[in-house]
Amino acid sequence: MAFDYDLFVIGGGSGGVRAARIAAGEHGAKVALAEEYRMGGTCVIRGCVPKKLMVFASSYKTAIEDARSYGWAAEAGAFDWQAFRGKLDAELDRLEAAYRSGLKNAGVTTFDMRATVSDAHTVALADGRKVTAKHILIATGGRPAMPQAAAEAGALTSNDIFKLDALPKSVLIVGGGFIACEFACILNGLGVEVTQFYRGEQILRGFDGEARGHVAEEMRAQGVNLHVGTDVIEMKPVEGGTWVASTDGREAVYEKVVYATGRSPNTEGLGLEALGVKLGRKGEVVVDDWSQTAVPSIFAVGDVTDRINLTPVAIREGHAFADTIFGAKPTKADHELVASAVFTQPELGTIGMTEEEARDRGPIEVYTTAFRPMQTAFAGRPDRVMMKLIVCATTRRVLGCHIVAPGAGEMIQLAAIAIKMGATKEDFDRTVAVHPVMAEELVTLRKPVRTA
Numbered sequence: 001m002a003f004d005y006d007l008f009v010i011g012g013g014s015g016g017v018r019a020a021r022i023a024a025g026e027h028g029a030k031v032a033l034a035e036e037y038r039m040g041g042t043c044v045i046r047g048c049v050p051k052k053l054m055v056f057a058s059s060y061k062t063a064i065e066d067a068r069s070y071g072w073a074a075e076a077g078a079f080d081w082q083a084f085r086g087k088l089d090a091e092l093d094r095l096e097a098a099y100r101s102g103l104k105n106a107g108v109t110t111f112d113m114r115a116t117v118s119d120a121h122t123v124a125l126a127d128g129r130k131v132t133a134k135h136i137l138i139a140t141g142g143r144p145a146m147p148q149a150a151a152e153a154g155a156l157t158s159n160d161i162f163k164l165d166a167l168p169k170s171v172l173i174v175g176g177g178f179i180a181c182e183f184a185c186i187l188n189g190l191g192v193e194v195t196q197f198y199r200g201e202q203i204l205r206g207f208d209g210e211a212r213g214h215v216a217e218e219m220r221a222q223g224v225n226l227h228v229g230t231d232v233i234e235m236k237p238v239e240g241g242t243w244v245a246s247t248d249g250r251e252a253v254y255e256k257v258v259y260a261t262g263r264s265p266n267t268e269g270l271g272l273e274a275l276g277v278k279l280g281r282k283g284e285v286v287v288d289d290w291s292q293t294a295v296p297s298i299f300a301v302g303d304v305t306d307r308i309n310l311t312p313v314a315i316r317e318g319h320a321f322a323d324t325i326f327g328a329k330p331t332k333a334d335h336e337l338v339a340s341a342v343f344t345q346p347e348l349g350t351i352g353m354t355e356e357e358a359r360d361r362g363p364i365e366v367y368t369t370a371f372r373p374m375q376t377a378f379a380g381r382p383d384r385v386m387m388k389l390i391v392c393a394t395t396r397r398v399l400g401c402h403i404v405a406p407g408a409g410e411m412i413q414l415a416a417i418a419i420k421m422g423a424t425k426e427d428f429d430r431t432v433a434v435h436p437v438m439a440e441e442l443v444t445l446r447k448p449v450r451t452a
């Protein structure tokens with residue numbers, strides 16, 4: 001049977017765009033891609049990229065204060081959100097255009113509309129057209145999720161923050177994951193009074209316990225009113241914002257309330273279940289190691305599969321899929337030892353096992369240090385950074401590395417290469433330090449602080 005396309009990709013985010021470009025541009029497949037919103041997806045349009053630019057924007061106030069300690073006659077002045085947002089919007093337009101031209105140059109046909117799947121080889125476009133494809137790739141990503149009551153009371157999600165007309169004076173952030181913590185720090189740095197509620201014992205569940213504690217302490221020291229073991233009981237819109245009653249007995253009005261309580265895969269209404277594609281409990285597309293669904297012609301990559309929800313992972317999954325199906329290079333995306341960073345202030349960079357995970361597999365040695373880094377200590381700040389290595393006591397391999405420090409994202413990327421290669425503690429030790437930098441502590445950790 002002749003199909004209109006070799007591949008039809010639904011979703012123009014990191015995973016879908018990479019798959020389309022590699023399939024068409026490198027392997028010569030006839031490819032089409034549909035995107036209902038803006039090309040670039042969550043990462044470019046309402047995630048990693050605008051978030052990181054906001055992280056930069058929020059860091060200047062302290063940088064200018066520190067400059068004074070270094071002898072500069074510097075004054076921070078006021079932050080002009082409108083001016084920043086204008087530049088941010090222009091940058092996102094530029095990036096979206098780059099995504100579009102990348103697809104065009106690779107020979108991918110694009111449809112700026114919603115697409116759903118009507119059978120194993122047919123896609124229905126929102127304008128009524130139907131197109132056929134030998135393979136269909138679902139790369140529709142995810143969206144913020146929040147409890148119904150919060151939505152009804154007008155709570156915002158991370159998507160809305162980028163579009164605010166003005167910064168609020170006060171904000172309540174609900175949640176303790178990546179997004180909640182990052183926005184708490186960003187908004188605090190931009191001068192907003194930030195309160196954060198997390199229902200559990202400690203923020204950033206799933207990360208190394210000591211690193212979580214360190215981030216929480218530093219966030220509090222920088223002015224975030226972080227309350228753990230606290231959740232919203234009731235909230236309603238009132239004059240000047242939202243009135244919130246919480247489990248710790250507090251009642252307060254916040255100008256804005258932001259829920260960062262997780263993300264849901266975008267599978268609703270795509271027509272997948274009716275075809276026999278299996279969906280998981282959260283609505284994620286269930287795939288095998290080759291990103292193939294229960295329907296052999298349909299594949300899925302990225303956040304919609306809810307494996308490791310990170311841009312570079314989606315990109316690898318999309319690339320591996322294209323190489324496997326169109327490049328005669330069977331490739332599985334590698335989900336082992338994926339490094340990542342949480343852009344709190346300070347950042348948390350992490351790879352491999354947490355101490356808690358490693359302890360269960362024991363025996364391990366734990367090396368850790370916390371200290372005041374030179375740059376901020378000189379400026380009279382109490383900020384402390386933390387570096388930690390988890391080492392297998394038998395193989396000597398470094399099983400995990402956790403860094404809480406300014407620039408930890410950059411540091412962990414480099415440590416990740418060594419750890420992915422199987423570096424041992426002794427490999428770290430025989431690496432001569434670069435002096436004076438914070439990361440030199442990683443190669444000068446002499447004695448384990450504990451064993452387990």
Ligand code: NDP
Pocket residue numbers: 147174175176177178179180182198199200204205231260261262263308309310340341342343
């Ligand atoms: P997470 O799943 O990481 O965190 C959700 C948070 O909300 C948790 O603290 C959770 O608590 C809490 N929560 C969930 N439901 C409720 C509720 N009903 N009431 C109160 N609290 C609730 O999701 P995020 O939205 O922060 O991030 C989504 C994903 O995006 C991340 O997992 C990550 O993969 C990716 N991401 C990566 C970034 C990076 O690499 N820097 C940045 C941003 C996002 P509990 O722990 O108790 O379940």
